[in-house]
Amino acid sequence: MRVDVVSIFPEYLAPLGLSLIGKARAAGVLDLAVHDLRGWTHDVHRTVDDTPYGGGPGMVMRPEPWGEALDALAPAADNAPRTGSPADEPPATSWADEPPTRLLVPGPAGVRFTQAMAHELATERHLIFACGRYEGIDQRVLEHAATRMPVTEVSLGDYVLFGGEVAVLVILEAVTRLLPGVLGNAGSLNEESHAHGLLEAPVYTKPPTWRGHDVPQILRSGDHGGIARWRREQGLLRTAARRPDMLAALPPEELDRRDVAALREAGFLVPPEDVAK
């Protein structure tokens, strides 16, 4: 996968050289470049912002450097929607043969970033991240880009950061670990939190007793069925306590009678219609 990140603080993205992302880059799984937006300015002050039309606090990022950056990183020819097909071909309904470049713009007004979106992004050929600062990027940059490529404004959550750089670190970490060959044990993707709409059970390692706290006996029993059941119930109880929204979103057929019994025993209300037949 190719990834381009554009920012006025490229140094903020330095951690992308470390750890498993760094290894993925070294292994050629991830071809990542970070660009300084000011490289696409032409005035002596390398200006990237100006006051907002309509008034209000703060500054807005000017469209010109962003336009040039996107022209350079996603040339129009790369992403041209298929047009002018001969009459015997199906009508133009999609982008050109290769998956198009996709533009992601982190910001608090975006759609919520989720594990499902991470999986979706992990299948893309080329992502560009446009890191806004100040009050954001002139909306026309996004409008114009959308004539050439899919554009998604994406938010990490219901809070406001100084800019998109930290969001890019988060999103790229979530996406990179899903790329084939990056995780040594791909099985762990199956069991982790959010993989099946539930939070993961707690985990333990040696020693068996530490400062008077024991590892749950079942995990040391060798009873694989019992361990799987215990993990399932712990995941359910955690989800009910911490993320009732996730539990409510679970299709009723995903809960069997033992799940419901465990939830009820722990004091969580499970409506009768949520009990699998």
Ligand code: ADE
């Ligand atoms: N930039 C500023 N706030 C943000 C948020 N909540 N998510 C992603 N990018 C942001």
